[in-house]
Amino acid sequence: MGTGRQARRFEVYGTVQGVGFRPFVQRLASDLGLDGWVRNVDGHVVIDTAGSTAALRRFADRLQSRAPALSRVRSVRASCEVPELPARGSGFAVRPSVTGHRRRAPHEIPPDAATCAACLAELFDPRDRRYRYPFINCTDCGPRATVITGLPYDRPRTTMRFFPLCPACSAEYRDPGDRRFHAEPLACPACGPRLAWHPAQGDTTGPVALRAAEALIAAGGIVAVKGLGGYQLVCDARRTDAVERLRRRKHRPHKPLAVMVEDLAAAHRAGHPTPTEERLLTSPARPVVLIAGHSCGRAVSAAVHPGTGRIGLFLPTTGLHHLLLRDLGRPLVVTSGNLAGEPLASDDAEARERLARIADGFLAHNRPIAARYDDSVTQAVRGRVLTIRRARGYAPAPLPLPVPAPVPLVGAGAQSKHTVTVADGRRAVTGPHTGDLSDARTLAAFERSYADLVALTGVTPQAVAHDLHPGYLSTQWAAALLPPGRRVAVQHHHAHIAACAAEHRLRGPFLGVAYDGLGLGDDGTLWGAEILVADYTAYRRVGRFATAPLPGGEAAVRHPDRMALGYLYGTEILGKSPSPPELAASAREFTARLDPREAMTVRTMIRRRLNCPRASSAGRLFDAVAALLGLSGEISYEGQAAAALENAAGTARRPALPWRVVRGDGLWVYDPRPTLTALLGELAGRTPVPLLAAAFHSTVAEVTAALVERAVTGGAPRTVCLAGGCFVNRRLLTDVRRLLRAQGLRVLVGSAVPVGDGGISYGQAAVAAARLKGG
Template sequence: MGGAVRCRVRVEGTVQGVGFRPFVYALATEFGLSGLVGNDPGGVFIEVEGAAPAVTALVDAVRDRAPALAEVDRVDVTRIPVTGSRTFEIAPSRPTGSRSTTVAPDAATCADCLAELFDPADRRHRYPFVNCTNCGPRYTIVTDLPYDRPGTTMAGFAMCPDCAREYHDPGDRRFHAQPVCCPACGPTLELVGADGTPVPGDPVRTAAAWLDQGAVVAVKGLGGYHLAVDATDEEAVATLRARKRRPGKAFAVLARDLTEAARLGVLDEVSARLLDGARRPVVLLPRRAGAPVAPSVAPGDRLLGVLLPYTPLHHLLAGALDRPLVLTSANVSDEPIVHRDDDAGRRLPGLADAVLRHDRPIHAPCDDSVVRVVRGRPTSVRRARGYAPEPIVLPWPSPRPVLGCGGQTKNTFCLADGRRAILSPHVGDLDSYPGTVAFADGVARLCRLFGVTPAVVAHDLHPDYPSTRYARALPDVELVAVQHHHAHVAACLAENGEPGPVVGVAFDGTGYGTDGTVWGGELLVADLTGFVRAGHLLPVPMPGGTAAIRQPWRMAAAYLSAAYDGQVPDGLDVVRRNADRWPDVLRLAARGVNSPPTSSAGRLFDAVAALLGVRDVVDYEGQAAVELEQLADPGVRDGYPVTVTGPPTVDPPGGGVHGVSAPVVGVHGVDLVRGVLADLRRGVQPAVIAARFHHGLAAATVTAVRRIAETAGLGTVALSGGVFGNPLLLGAVTDGLTRHGLRVLTHHRVPCNDGGISLGQVAVAAALDRVAAARSGAGEPGSADPGQRVADEQVHDPGTADSRA
């Protein structure tokens, strides 16, 4: 074969389960090349032989023209001897080797499969499991790598001759589609009653009839079981709320198509693309006036979480009912989603009247993702189905494998191996036994799947978090404790590919501080290796500890007492509503009994929400803050004046992080409470007051950040923490900082809430590991890698007991 060359090509990334081998086969045919392509645990291996320009063209196409669901991270090419081969084939998968490949997320039903689903002449007409190389289950069914049928939960379904023909035909879109199946050989669907007794008739049409009559029907989806009810039936929705023990938090609504979605919420181009794309998250839309849903679907909420069908079963069910469906995870509130059939048999009878189930096992549970469009960009609220386990690329590689265990609420965990950080799907809250079991099982599953044995384990400083206890119980690992708000800022840095240093603003509900108090309104000077607490909201007592999280009126009492030197003004509605307990709570706060000091921005939002009569008691963490933001008048731009004390001083070289040390900048949240109360007494509308509170806090934050940035000589700011899930505050702070010439980093791919801190933990632990490796290897790190930096001591300031707070 004159003039021929042969190359070995290794491709890494999300390249299995996405039609990559058929894609390479088609390229080789197009360019007249011989050789082979196959899977191994590291990705895709290719040997290609032919004319040098054609080989180059194939390699370029592998980099630049990969299938839609693929993500190519790396392509390595090596010249090897020519063999004289004449054909190109898909080789058997190799079961051994480094597990550097990434499993593809589950993908929504593609247009071609949807056409077959509704074509009466097609052999897969109305078959709920139609899929091809461009769509269908991936992560939730994978049990082992490389990604081949024996390594999935489809292993127990032998292909019929027709499916086998498609599977082996290079010209068919089901060529090497691992979940390929049909009614003759694939999973089957059935409807059963709450007691497990089969219900006769077509399962989908009968389930729709039950829904039409007000029943709660559990539906087995891709990553777990959901509970469905007719979204227009108030009685059915109320029944679902009672059974789930979820009195107030909004439900997501399944719309049949974009037209129906547009009747529920206001769509823009970005939200429409998200709804109709391959990932199919729940998208939070501005609720349309007169949206055809029952009041209890999202009581008092300006937003509505809407999703479109993402499996053939969902398409069939939505079409059969022909009106919106509530679709929510099949669990009691705050517990993880039910995904195992035996578990469903125990936990669903008290929740559902009937169960629409199938016999394809779910290996990895995966809840629905939630996304919101903020300032024209998709922003993750909950990262799960359709996104996980797609990796985040770290700015620099981790020398050793790292596990980040995450926090207590909205838990995720994260595995880092090299530059690849694999963030788990949303696990949920860990304050229940099922939650802790789901967390531990998930860590074991992901470590096993990707062949990662963590050598370094990062965890939150809080000693009583289940994730912390899990980390401390692991044998033969190096533990790294990462302060909660440092993890928030580090997650923002890692997502944006930045090492720091930055001024980090971390506003959230609670986080264990290095001084043992409850932090949550933090201004840090930070990089990936350390931080200094350069500012914060001045602390107030948190009367009753965690009881103050559930009862925002307690924070109103604490802030009013701090604002008026213990003399709470008379005639306030919040006092009247809680008169029987108000004096006791004030005494508790004054004596410091079970009343830890807190700088939490979330608790300040709670206090103002209670003052305005928005909410005295919450059903879920953050509810009062969400409702306060939605109350705010968008036309109001002025804010209450807030005292900002400081600035920090500059130490000689070697003092603190980047020369910044105490005294800190203090933001006087009590000034906001005084402003709110003054307007209340003047009869100003609550919507105006809510807006002025937001803009006052934003302006004070901008002032504090500017002082710290100027002192530290920094020009970049990172915004993180659950409070920045509030687009009004996020926008006002971002605009204010940008106007003053500061560069602002925010979250988009990873949640700003606690769903992102495991990534931050991993980024910090990996950076510290790089520093240690540099010290023990080639000496002190140089300036070429700004992420390799001597770890700064985590310090707190001595000013947390300010007398005015």
């Protein structure tokens, strides 16, 4: 090699494909006078280079310290074994990708990234050749996961393969000094995708299509817009008539709708974003962020978020969104393109069929969507970010596995807010939110998401982890996927707290608080308010809430009034406290509001134990209290009653109501009857509902602290993981964390991983990895 000249091979692992990493390496090596080449190899990057010792040392340091913003370098392996020595003075090049090299970790697929500042400036520059081009992107932004069809990540393995580059784009693609050097989704008006407008009669394309869609939205119409990962339904967020029409057609009467605004100034006109929420809104992921809305509703119609003081806002994610917002000059409802309960429509023909009765027109384009991705949903609680729905912008970024998976495996997920996770070695990849597994259509969406993950990560599972509930479609899918010897059953709430622990890379045992709606326990009963001592292989139940019947099973979930009657007439009797008849007697005002015949039927069901499964559920207790306070009747989405209760509490502060924790069957158990008796007594005494809602939140927080304190006194770990959908409740989460930290405990909650059932598949993968490693 000559004096002072050496050769090195660098293998770079992490999120290093689809993020401008090869162009970055080419520029870095050229600036340092190195010779050689860089190429994608399956899911990582391989660099063969030669030069002076000093230049190679600087190159190795800057590979990580100056890596592109969207990349995530996890490890760099360096060796002197360079199969082909670069010739002196040959320069540095980007070589074609190669495949076929097996590695023990999933390939890392980059999430989609919102339009960057440089592209946005070009989008609105009349002198630029991409002026007002909806599909503008570069190496720092644009579609990634939604266009990739295979690895290594090159244009022929994306849906952009249908759009040959024009001479101008080709020159940019091959110019190492250009911002679009090897930008695989590269396009322009001459060679890239085009918009198309499909109203009831007559079709148009290009800029005319955009103007037609905007005119319809301005007139109060509803337009189905083809986004990055699926269709979105768009209307004027200021027009109550348009919003209510969308709700009727979409069969979504109450659940809040997401609103897209042009910039942070517009976000402040719609609500009160905190600095943390501002950072979330402007991040490359561009999630929907739940922020405090203006009480006067001056920027958007109150019909957008009924029953809650928080509004889901997000900023434009694509050039097309920027054009719509800039041209229309108003906030827009931008919600999932589906009927309530169905998967997101992503195929053009499917969308035209399924959304025909919702949308007045379709603003589509001719770039296929490789994978279905809904919008992510987040919130910030006292400066900490919580992911509620992990999808576009976040998925499929990898997550850690504290105990490496000894074989490739898949976590099948739960039933609601479904996700699927594949894992191998120390990494897990959770796919995007696919909705609730309620029928064949949503099951097909799940299977498609799984197939996409397997194809792109290179993980072919040899084991499957699943929920205990035999009725879940995900459990049935797992049973059909692999034989019994390769299946790992994971209890629902163990998966919840394992997901939190794994994200935080905990090693030893931990204490878990899992509060949610319902999950099948290992004793065959329904759980939902659990205190568990656990590690990744096993758990021990040390505390819970008292059980109550669910009259009519699922019907009690949809009708909180039934749940309230369940607590009034059937709460588990724990020692000496008001008996069910005495508790019911204090609820005459509540029962008087009900239909007498229906109330009598439900009471008979409870007394005779007819179709009344019992559950120890925090979520169902919140539903019951909301009903007792007159805050909910029949609900149309999960968590609606609890959200109404949280909203009613507002910023009010009130001491806790009476509560009682007793010892029974080796567990600490919260008896809610003193709490409910006091609540009903104060309600009869005309205490304002907001104060009672606040008092109930304080009560549950104190009860949780008491259950945890007793567990720790009995030898439980001092690290506490909070998980389950109830902790989406900001007030409950804040109060519980404060009280536990006051006990000197370490308190953890998921951030990148959803606290609700969207995190179950990841928790299942973490548990299965540990159990399989232990034999």
